[in-house]
Amino acid sequence: MELTLDILSWILMTTGGLFVLIGGIGALRLPNIYTRMHAASLTDTMASILVLTGIMLQAGFSLATIKLMAILVFLLLTGPTASYAIANAALLSGMRPDAAETSPDKAKTPTEPSA
Amino acid sequence: MIVVVFGVFLLTILVVTAVAIVRTENLFVAVMLMSIFSLLMAANFFILDAADVALTEAAIGAGITTVIFLGALALTARREEAVSSGRMVPLAVVTVLAMVMIWATFDKPRLGDPDAPVHQHVAPWYLEKTPELIGIPNVVTAVLGTFRGYDTLGEVFVVFAACIGVLFVLSAGGLRDRSKEADAESIGLKHHLIPKVVGRLLVPFIVLFGLYVQFHGEYGPGGGFQAGAIIATGIILYALLEGETNALRALPRRVLLGMVVGGALLYTLVGVAGMLLGGNFLDYSVLASDPVVGQQVGIILIEAGVGITVCGSLLSIFHAFAAREAS
Amino acid sequence: MELLGYFNYWVFAVVLVIGFYAVIAKGNLIKKLLGLAIFQSAVFLMYITMDKIEGGTAPIIQDGADGQLYSNPLPQVLILTAIVVGVSMTAMGLALVVRIKEAYGTIEESVILEEDHRS
């Protein structure tokens, strides 16, 4: 029983760590703000769920587990909202979520799409 | 041992962040980097076994500092004008200073050295006597509240004075009339449904958590300074969501000023009560028949005073900046 | 490993002078205040570095852990209050900057000095 829990939490935490890393790389490497936001916010939720659930399995039934749950709930509430706020501010400032805009130099070729 | 390596990594990116803050010409970017700087400081404090300090840095750096700096930026300029000349002399001065200081650090005891002079003097006495004399587990709160209560009283009055100063400097020039005209302007984030719903949900939890930090400060990391900042952040969130005027309707300026004065007064009165009951100023052991219980009562009262003053001051400062903005 | 023990103090020194550089070399008043905040954080870092003790933990006494070492509570108390005082002082400085902007129309030190000379 103990061992099963340990292995399970180990798997959860490692996958979570992997997701954190992927999100970080995505936030650095993707071409424009909206795609970067996609990478970052995806891991905000997924990685938090995995890592915190993994820690919860280690903590067992205690006050710490309740606190971890609270942290998870608040992260799940605030993370997407913060992403919304940033996307909204970026959109208001006139940045277009343009798929063709892959890199700064290529972006100049299709300047104004007909839409 | 690996934790030391974590610390080294965090400190390295701390230096990178500091350089980036100084180099960037966009002041808004500098403020954003400052919030990252604060997060790094808190993580470093935590790794260095200072949970209470890390909690304070978290409560202050995450919300209040950013909000106040953004308020000031909205009132001034968003870009810095490039200074091209006269950079060499400061750079030389600073390099020499850094060299001298790094050279001097070799005389300091290593990180974590148990024989360092700082661990020999009064600290072991605090650690040994706190369970016996005060009866609470958090030694930091004990030192803050009773052993160095006089010092903390001074700090509370500095916060009080800073708040009064900000109000004096920013309220000059008929602020109240203009802020009334601007009522229609300060709509807050009413048009953003998602932040509004989530934020409304969060405000009570933030205030509740603040109260938990306030009253749990004897048993875990926390206390008046952190709790005041957390509750102030919760109310600032309310102000951001519902607009300035609604927040002022919930907590008018008079009430905030009353909190600032009342908290500091409560602290002082606890001290005076100690004198009246036959002890020294800020000697809590006379407050109850059992000295240990008296100490605990005193700590709870003065922590409440600290929390009220800090919360009131930070909110007054926030409203002072926001009212300027509206005018 | 010996040298790593001093790393925190080196970072303290470097961050301190970075903040100091912003205060003396930058003309923008808000930038100066940011520099001051960095300077202040460096001092906090030095104090908190001193409180660490090897094999210790945060000074919140645990039941049933006899012989447990605890880090030094005194620097923590000093810095805890200093952080709150620091943010109040920063707010005070920013309030003055806002008033300077209203009076001079700028927050660049060089322009303000020119205006002062002219009048």
Next chain:
Amino acid sequence: MYYAVSIAILVTMGLALVRAILGPSVYDRVLAANVFGTKTVLLLSVIAFLYGRPDFLDLALTYALINFVGVLAVLEFFQSRSRADAQTGGDQ
């Protein structure tokens, strides 16, 4: 295994910092600051367990609650700026 997760989080913090410094737009920096905030929450929770003092989760909880306020302040800042620009005809 706590170490593996912490190292992943630390590396991601480094990457987010690079994004915050490179920009290019201000929103990238806000995004990076936000990523940094959530990663700090995770790091603090993991380190609390690494140190064997789970009662220090309060810190992570503080950040989980409060970090959001900074982002909302930024949104409000840009909103009031665009409103001011609309009134004065914009300063660009």
